Amino acid sequence: xxxxxxxxxxxxxxxxxxxxxxxxxxxxxxxxxxxxxxxxxxxxxxxxxxxxxxxxxxxxxxxxxxxxxxxxxxxxxxxxxxxxxxxxxxxxxxxxxxxxxxxxxxxxxxxxxxxxxxxxxxxxxxxxxxxxxxxxxxxxxxxxxxxxxxxxxxxxxxxxxxxxxxxxxxxxxxxxxxxxxxxxxxxxxxxxxxxxxxxxxxxxxxxxxxxxxxxxxxxxxxxxxxxxxxxxxxxxxxxxxxxxxxx
Amino acid sequence: xxxxxxxxxxxxxxxxxxxxxxxxxxxxxxxxxxxxxxxxxxxxxxxxxxxxxxxxxxxxxxxxxxxxxxxxxxxxxxxxxxxxxxxxxxxxxxxxxxxxxxxxxxxxxxxxxxxxxxxxxxxxxxxxxxxxxxxxxxxxxxxxxxxxxxxxxxxxxxxxxxxxxxxxxxxxxxxxxxxxxxxxxxxxxxxxxxxxxxxxxxxxxxxxxxxxxxxxxxxxxxxxxxxxxxxxxxxxxxxxxxxxxxxxxxxxxxxxxxxxxxxxxxxxxxxxxxxxxxxxxxxxxxxxxxxxxxxxxxxxxxxxxxxxxxxxxxxxxxxxxxxxxxxxxxxxxxxxxxxxxxxxxxxxxxxxxxxxxxxxxxxxxxxxxxxxxxxxxxxxxxxxxxxxxxxxxxxxxxxxxxxxxxxxxxxxxxxxxxxxxxxxxxxxxxxxxxxxxxxxxxxxxxxxxxxxxxxxxxxxxxxxxxxxx
Numbered sequence: 049x050x051x052x053x054x055x056x057x058x059x060x061x062x063x064x065x066x067x068x069x070x071x072x073x074x075x076x077x078x079x080x081x082x083x084x085x086x087x088x089x090x091x092x093x094x095x096x097x098x099x100x101x102x103x104x105x106x107x108x109x110x111x112x113x114x115x116x117x118x119x120x121x122x123x124x125x126x127x128x129x130x131x132x133x134x135x136x137x138x139x140x141x142x143x144x145x146x147x148x149x150x151x152x153x154x155x156x157x158x159x160x161x162x163x164x165x166x167x168x169x170x171x172x173x174x175x176x177x178x179x180x181x182x183x184x185x186x187x188x189x190x191x192x193x194x195x196x197x198x199x200x201x202x203x204x205x206x207x208x209x210x211x212x213x214x215x216x217x218x219x220x221x222x223x224x225x226x227x228x229x230x231x232x233x234x235x236x237x238x239x240x241x242x243x244x245x246x247x248x249x250x251x252x253x254x255x256x257x258x259x260x261x262x263x264x265x266x267x268x269x270x271x272x273x274x275x276x277x278x279x280x281x282x283x284x285x286x287x288x289x290x291x292x293x294x295x
Numbered sequence: 296x297x298x299x300x301x302x303x304x305x306x307x308x309x310x311x312x313x314x315x316x317x318x319x320x321x322x323x324x325x326x327x328x329x330x331x332x333x334x335x336x337x338x339x340x341x342x343x344x345x346x347x348x349x350x351x352x353x354x355x356x357x358x359x360x361x362x363x364x365x366x367x368x369x370x371x372x373x374x375x376x377x378x379x380x381x382x383x384x385x386x387x388x389x390x391x392x393x394x395x396x397x398x399x400x401x402x403x404x405x406x407x408x409x410x411x412x413x414x415x416x417x418x419x420x421x422x423x424x425x426x427x428x429x430x431x432x433x434x435x436x437x438x439x440x441x442x443x444x445x446x447x448x449x450x451x452x453x454x455x456x457x458x459x460x461x462x463x464x465x466x467x468x469x470x471x472x473x474x475x476x477x478x479x480x481x482x483x484x485x486x487x488x489x490x491x492x493x494x495x496x497x498x499x500x501x502x503x504x505x506x507x508x509x510x511x512x513x514x515x516x517x518x519x520x521x522x523x524x525x526x527x528x529x530x531x532x533x534x535x536x537x538x539x540x541x542x543x544x545x546x547x548x549x550x551x552x553x554x555x556x557x558x559x560x561x562x563x564x565x566x567x568x569x570x571x572x573x574x575x576x577x578x579x580x581x582x583x584x585x586x587x588x589x590x591x592x593x594x595x596x597x598x599x600x601x602x603x604x605x606x607x608x609x610x611x612x613x614x615x616x617x618x619x620x621x622x623x624x625x626x627x628x629x630x631x632x633x634x635x636x637x638x639x640x641x642x643x644x645x646x647x648x649x650x651x652x653x654x655x656x657x658x659x660x661x662x663x664x665x666x667x668x669x670x671x672x673x674x675x676x677x678x679x680x681x682x683x684x685x686x687x688x689x690x691x692x693x694x695x696x697x698x699x700x701x702x703x704x705x706x707x708x709x710x711x712x713x714x715x716x717x718x719x720x721x722x723x724x725x726x727x728x729x730x731x732x733x734x735x736x737x738x739x740x741x742x743x744x745x746x747x748x749x750x751x752x753x754x755x756x757x758x759x760x761x762x763x764x
Binding site: 055056057058061062064065066067068069070071073075076077078082086087089090093094096097132133134135136162221222223224225 | 477
């Protein structure tokens with residue numbers, strides 16, 4: 049490919065797509081720079097999957113938000129390898145002994161999911177934004193930090209805490225361009241056995257490139273209010289409310 | 296019926312054909328997740344040994360998914376070709392492996408294998424594949440010929456085609472055109488230019504179909520296009536006169552999994568007829584494009600067979616080819632590493648599954664391609680994809696999928712790049728589909744060996760592809 053940015057027609061075309069177009073060729077292969085760019089993106093994605101959450105500093109940060117001391121819950125997946133192989137174990141808590149039912153309406157679970165880095169980078173900011181968006185309307189349970197966790201682990205947590213609504217904030221599967229994106233899943237009347245059809249999801253939360261915390265939190269607050277009015281979350285809420293979830 | 300085998304002084308018991316097939320399967324995480332995998336390497340070999348002694352005729356009497364409750368089983372059993380089966384009817388599974396490898400080494404192998412193919416059921420083919428090393432899967436697949444056609448001819452010896460996959464996260468026409476241009480300049484797109492739409496809306500699908508058809512006509516490209524919407528969406532668009540070349544659908548190996556995809560055998564047969572009725576092909580009338588992948592039935596919770604036991608994912612995958620062959624597709628591919636590490640954990644499992652799927656599909660008479668791919672949470676990388684695409688090139692795969700720089704920005708996974716397709720053609724001396732190669736030649740884009748020469752975008756007539764017609 050021609051190197052001059054001013055005259056290279058690929059420059060204009062790249063504005064239309066993030067796809068790796070016009071990479072050039074050395075023989076049939078990628079030029080060295082392009083091959084290393086790809087390797088770097090894949091390395092970042094893999095590290096985001098495999099590097100564990102640094103639990104103690106994260107618990108301290110979460111404790112500083114003012115919702116009370118956070119509770120740590122592990123899933124039944126004993127290692128990262130087991131977590132990746134056995135999603136069923138990642139959905140089940142190892143021990144819920146640290147959770148006590150109280151007079152709470154809503155619980156927030158901060159889960160590592162497939163990107164602990166996303167939770168470390170954005171979890172506390174997202175939590176603060178949620179607290180602000182809920183604006184004192186609900187009695188919030190002390191936050192739960194869940195590790196080696198899948199979304200459905202929140203159903204067990206929500207049931208143990210006796211809340212009407214559980215919001216799971218979780219690291220999403222890293223892509224080549226973004227390795228630290230959070231997803232947010234809302235489930236009304238959480239209990240084991242809930243399916244994806246019972247949930248509403250907000251994805252792609254990773255400022256500044258993706259959705260920002262305040263916007264995600266406002267959408268979440270609208271969904272929580274809608275689900276409590278309807279008495280259900282998931283497909284019914286989406287159909288009923290006509291909430292625009294795409295961002 | 297219970298099977299037993301004693302190995303190294305230990306007696307292993309298998310609770311029927313479903314259990315035996317699962318335990319004989321090379322290790323994969325999906326079978327461990329389903330709870331049907333062998334518990335030790337020794338048990339796996341004992342199962343393979345017992346499976347090798349199983350007469351092929353057993354598979355006509357003892358099904359793995361009940362006939363009464365599963366229309367895929369009914370299709371397989373009711374359409375079995377007894378005459379084609381006759382030459383191998385006396386064999387065991389182990390005997391079939393030997394027969395296939397002996398046949399593959401003979402000069403008339405392609406005709407002999409093609410004649411027997413309709414007599415083999417998917418379960419027989421899955422069973423024999425479990426006894427075969429990677430080398431065996433490659434040797435037999437390389438000896439087979441399956442050709443299909445629409446505007447290009449797929450599956451000819453000495454050739455490998457590519458699906459150009461110009462996906463975009465918001466279906467933006469300019470972005471899709473840019474990725475299509477990139478692929479065409481790299482000699483990609485002879486199997487199909489196929490878009491996974493972000494939206495399944497009929498309007499969005501129609502817009503993309505018009506975009507691709509305009510490109511085809513403006514540049515007189517012998518190619519077929521496809522937007523991979525649900526089959527019902529595509530059939531509706533056919534009725535509205537939208538230019539539909541290929542009719543796409545994801546399929547699986549049980550009635551339950553197909554129900555979760557929203558399709559039945561009857562719907563797929565009707566869609567095939569609707570596509571063919573348009574008569575848009577020039578060198579053939581195969582119009583279906585199908586995708587499959589090990590683990591799809593388990594992920595839909597529709598993987599249980601006789602006795603409520605989990606059927607292993609490779610056997611279920613092969614059953615989806617039993618459905619596919621009733622539809623005479625132009626193209627079919629397994630999306631082998633897409634589904635994630637809970638089904639295929641690492642590069643070794645992905646490579647093995649890719650070779651199994653290719654062998655099984657081809658032996659069942661299908662124009663088998665592979666989406667050589669992985670996700671970021673699998674223990675796999677570009678090296679594993681290089682290994683698999685090289686092996687598939689040797690095995691005579693009909694086509695592979697290619698995206699710009701191996702990075703699918705819409706589906707969030709890594710497939711092959713256009714470069715990777717050029718690599719496999721270069722090292723194995725493979726060429727594009729003949730009609731497409733002739734077009735590349737007219738455009739001055741290939742040398743006399745059919746190799747795509749580096750193109751300067753600025754001087755290419757294709758540059759206007761991204762502008763207004």
